[in-house]
Amino acid sequence: MNEYDDKWEDHINALLDGELSAGDADLLKAQASDDRELARAIVEAYQLHRAMDQLNVERAPRSLTKRLNAIPREHRSASAFTLFQPRWAMALAVIPLIVITVSLMRPDTPSASEIAKARQEMAIAFAYIDKAAVLTGREIESTVGQTMANAVTGSVNKVIQSENLTSKEKKA
């Protein structure tokens, strides 16, 4: 179909749809008077239009309607969000990684009850150390006497204190 035919075809369609302006309608009418092919094309188009109007629209079967309606839903579920697609798996794996990294970078803030429990546990540990020191002092005392026991336990403390003193001197 050439450009000339396209132009008149648009006019014919517009005429049948009632959308052709009065000026264009007169122009088309004048042209059809001189052009028998165009006149016949208008008549055929009009008859086709009438025949289309007379066709009854048959309702689609219910099952077909359901299937057609389901197509967009099936399409959406397949492509929108699938948890274990690789890109979602990576994204989900990154979330706990970020949380853990942040929690490792800043110290956790324990609750007051947790600190109190830790203090009690620390006191228990200290009590055992203190008791062990008393026990060893008593054993030494029963073996070599009070004076020697004090000397030995005192020297033990001195040994440990001297280690601390050395470290303090080094820091200074």
Place this chain on the structure above:
Amino acid sequence: MKRLLMNKFVIGLFCTLLALPAMAQEDELKNLAGYVDFGNLSATYGEPKITINLGGTMLNFVGMMSSSESPETSDLISKLKGIRVQIYSIGEDTDAAMHQFGETKSNLQSSGWEPIVQVNEEDEQVLVYMKAVDGNMEGMTVMVVDDEEAVFVNVIGQLNPAELAKVMDRFDVNVDLALD
């Protein structure tokens, strides 16, 4: 099949990531020079009746909480990096505890720990070891095995027993120690 593998992969990754903080806490102490591996006597005596694992972060909070009431206590705690305690009720079956005692003692000696006090009685063994690196105290270990309990205490960091004796009164400790 592919989706099943992906599910397993994601769940495995989640579990690994969630276990990281616990592993990091344990490693935090294990990597310190004053750490002592006491082994595990659970197979013989069941779970320890007391287990204490305090890391540096928690001790810092305890120290901060103590600073207002006792600067001495706070100062003592500030030098600590970790405290670990395992206490087993052993009844009269001391063999496994004594074996662990000897094995730990051997490990301490071979890794540069110095004996401070040792009591060798027929029914009671007490051992205090200290670790120093370049003149700095890095840890102290107290082990006691008698006919009732096996006690393993590991203090990581600097602890002066003389200072400890001064601050003990400030702690409201109500424990029934079998060392009497």
